[in-house]
Amino acid sequence: MISVKQVQSKSDLKHFVKFPFSLYKDSPYWVPPIIKDEIASFDKDENPVFKTADAQFFLAYKDNKIVGRVAAIINWLEVKEQGLKKMRFGWFDFVDDFEVSKALLDKVQEIGNENQLEYMEGPVGFSNLDKVGVLTEGFDHIGSMITWYNHPYYQSHYEKHGFSVEKKYTESKFLAANADPKLFYKANLLIKKRYGLRELNFEKSSEIMPWVDKMFDLFNDSYAKLSSFVKITDIQKEYFKKKYISFINPEYIKFVVDAEDNLVAFAIVMPSFSEALQKANGKLFPFGIFHLLSARKNSKDAIFYLIGIHPKYQNKGVTSIIFNEYYHTFKKRGVVNCIRTPELEDNIAIHQMWKHFDPKVIKRRRTYVKDL
Numbered sequence: 001m002i003s004v005k006q007v008q009s010k011s012d013l014k015h016f017v018k019f020p021f022s023l024y025k026d027s028p029y030w031v032p033p034i035i036k037d038e039i040a041s042f043d044k045d046e047n048p049v050f051k052t053a054d055a056q057f058f059l060a061y062k063d064n065k066i067v068g069r070v071a072a073i074i075n076w077l078e079v080k081e082q083g084l085k086k087m088r089f090g091w092f093d094f095v096d097d098f099e100v101s102k103a104l105l106d107k108v109q110e111i112g113n114e115n116q117l118e119y120m121e122g123p124v125g126f127s128n129l130d131k132v133g134v135l136t137e138g139f140d141h142i143g144s145m146i147t148w149y150n151h152p153y154y155q156s157h158y159e160k161h162g163f164s165v166e167k168k169y170t171e172s173k174f175l176a177a178n179a180d181p182k183l184f185y186k187a188n189l190l191i192k193k194r195y196g197l198r199e200l201n202f203e204k205s206s207e208i209m210p211w212v213d214k215m216f217d218l219f220n221d222s223y224a225k226l227s228s229f230v231k232i233t234d235i236q237k238e239y240f241k242k243k244y245i246s247f248i249n250p251e252y253i254k255f256v257v258d259a260e261d262n263l264v265a266f267a268i269v270m271p272s273f274s275e276a277l278q279k280a281n282g283k284l285f286p287f288g289i290f291h292l293l294s295a296r297k298n299s300k301d302a303i304f305y306l307i308g309i310h311p312k313y314q315n316k317g318v319t320s321i322i323f324n325e326y327y328h329t330f331k332k333r334g335v336v337n338c339i340r341t342p343e344l345e346d347n348i349a350i351h352q353m354w355k356h357f358d359p360k361v362i363k364r365r366r367t368y369v370k371d372l
Contacts, residue, residue, distance in 0.1 A: 002067075002103040007057035013039055016057050019069050020093050021282060024149070031143040031274045035282040042071075048235035049126040052077045057091075058107050060100050068094030070104040072111045073126055078230050079117070087112030087372065089122035090131070093150070094157070101157040112372045121166055121369045123148060127230050128223065129240065133169050133342055134158065138363030142274050144303060146341055147171070147365075155366075163368035169342035172359035176302070176335045181327050183356050187320035197264065197318070199325050200255035205246045208253055212241045214263045215255070215308070222308035249296050251333070254325045256318055265309045265318045269326065271299035272339065300336040302326075307353075319353050 007016050017038045024030035042057065044050040053075045060068035073088035089108045094101045105120075112120050124132050131148045136155050143149035192198060202208050213234075220231045232240070245253075248270055256265035276295035280288030309318055330338075338357070342365060343350050 001062070002097075002099050003061045004058050004103050004107050005061065007059060010039075012059065013042060013057065015066060016059055016069050016091075017042075018282075019059070019066050022066075023093055023095070023151075027149070029139065029142050030149045031145060031277050032280070032282045033145070034277070034280065034284055034288070036284065047126075048233070048239045051235060052233060053126050055126070056111060058104060060094065060104050062097070062100065067097065068100045068104050070108060072108045073124075074111075074115060074117070075126060075230055077233075082230075085116070085118035087115070087117045087120040088124050088126075089120060090125050092123045092134075094154075096151070096153045098157060098160055102161055105161055109370075109372055117372055119369055119371050121367055124367055127232065127236070129232065133167070133365030133367050135363060135365045138171065141362050144339070144341070145273050145277060146270075146303070146305060158368040161370070163370045166367045166369035168345040169365045170345055170361045171342055171363035171365070172340045172354065173362045174338050174354070174357040174359040176330045176338050178357040179323060179327055179330070179338070181324065184320035184323045184327075187317050188324040191317045191320055195313070195316070195318075196259040197256050197321060199321050200257060201325060201329075202250040202253055205248075205250050208245060208250055209241065211255060211263065212245055213237055215266045216240070218263050218266060218310060219306065219308045221310060222314075247296070251329050252302065254322050256321050263310075264313045265322060266307070267304070267322045267326070268306045270303045270305055271295055271297075272301035272303055273299070274301075300334060301339060302330060302333075302335045302337070303339045303341060305341055307350075315349070 005012075007013050014035070017033070017035055020030070021032060040046050042055070053073060055071055055073045057071050058069065059066050069091060070089055071091040073090060075086075075088060078084050078086055087108060089105070092104065094104065108120055108122075123134055124130070131146060133148070134154050135148065135150050139152050200211075216232050216237045223229050224231070248268065252269040252271065254267045255263055258264055273292055273295045276291035279291045284292075307319070307322070340354065340359065
């Protein structure tokens with residue numbers, strides 16, 4: 001018999017975070033989070049997302065053993081401001097037992113019905129900066145710190161329980177050597193001259209901080225038209241600034257500004273921490289921090305996390321400026337592979353941006369939806 005219990009204590013929350021460590025203990029592709037950071041992200045007093053969202057966390061038990069977990073999420077900005085009566089769910093992991101996955105999804109559905117919502121979609125996080133999608137192809141590729149990895153059987157559980165595909169995402173990879181400067185160098189010079197633009201490069205995190213709020217404002221402007229976009233609030237900006245920006249290698253953040261120093265484009269790339277996180281196995285100390293710091297400086301894989309361009313400058317070649325700057329940085333750092341995080345299959349503009357670099361799709365993922 002399956003029982004589902006709500007996470008109530010710090011001990012329960014630790015069990016929630018650590019469940020995948022046992023589920024994927026034999027997988028060479030799963031990338032574990034830092035346990036302390038993951039717990040902190042679910043702390044309603046620490047993560048400002050809970051000022052505009054509610055979440056309940058659940059564990060499934062069978063024979064007194066944890067066999068699954070799920071987070072049931074309502075983003076009230078989405079519900080009240082956008083009119084999307086959506087029940088979100090994420091951090092959905094389970095053993096290959098249809099009764100287990102059904103019991104967890106039934107709990108999500110119950111909460112959605114209690115709040116008069118119309119449908120449930122997952123796996124998704126709290127906002128657009130969280131992880132998204134269940135992996136459906138590419139199980140033999142290592143995961144990343146900003147995506148979920150899952151066993152191949154997950155897809156069949158969604159379909160068994162009456163879910164249909166809502167959104168499709170791809171993740172691609174190309175050789176850094178494919179970013180031949182002759183593809184963008186001349187365009188870079190032309191675009192800068194035509195629109196009075198210039199690039200900003202950084203050597204220290206402290207140099208970036210004065211620009212971060214403008215970057216998040218531009219992020220909101222750039223992605224506002226995408227489906228299910230939820231804007232980043234001012235409080236969340238501060239949270240992400242403290243949590244992430246200072247840890248990213250500053251050389252991997254590029255800005256483009258106009259003649260009045262207005263931010264018109266940005267890109268955030270991160271060195272891959274996947275292998276370092278596997279070595280850390282959920283703990284920063286005593287040695288995990290050294291693996292992460294080494295990857296920050298020496299990783300030969302670069303992950304493109306976010307690119308944002310002001311609507312006024314979209315489709316005007318501004319990305320040539322960004323690519324030109326990354327070419328020099330990657331050459332200096334000896335980067336071999338460039339990896340793109342999940343991008344909507346129907347986002348034609350983003351796919352057009354990369355086409356000259358001969359990208360190869362290495363993973364596909366989906367979100368699933370069901371009416372309540």
